Amino acid sequence: MTLDDLEEMALRCGMVKTKKIWSATETQLEYFTNNMLEEFKQVARDQLIQSIKKAAEYEREQCAKVAEMAWFEGMEQEDIAQAIRNRADE
Numbered sequence: 001m002t003l004d005d006l007e008e009m010a011l012r013c014g015m016v017k018t019k020k021i022w023s024a025t026e027t028q029l030e031y032f033t034n035n036m037l038e039e040f041k042q043v044a045r046d047q048l049i050q051s052i053k054k055a056a057e058y059e060r061e062q063c064a065k066v067a068e069m070a071w072f073e074g075m076e077q078e079d080i081a082q083a084i085r086n087r088a089d090e
Helices: 003-012 026-072 077-089
Strands: 016-018 021-023
Touching: 003 016, 003 026, 026 077
Parallel strands: none
Antiparallel strands: 016 021
16 A cells, blocks of 8 residues: 555545645544555455465475375375375375
């Protein structure tokens, strides 16, 4: 979020800017604060989702590597599955 975004949100909440000085009522400040909190919650939620997706993709890649190595070593299907489960437990 940029300073311009913050100013835009403040103006939408009814705050007034004269030159470089902001003025607002207590209600406007509360409204602005609540909007900022919701915005930050959304950003945090989106970042958490992206982190989970990246972690899941990494684990899929690791399990695929284990399965590929096991297959090249001639392991049986059940042994490969067990190797993947062991990797997932790490």
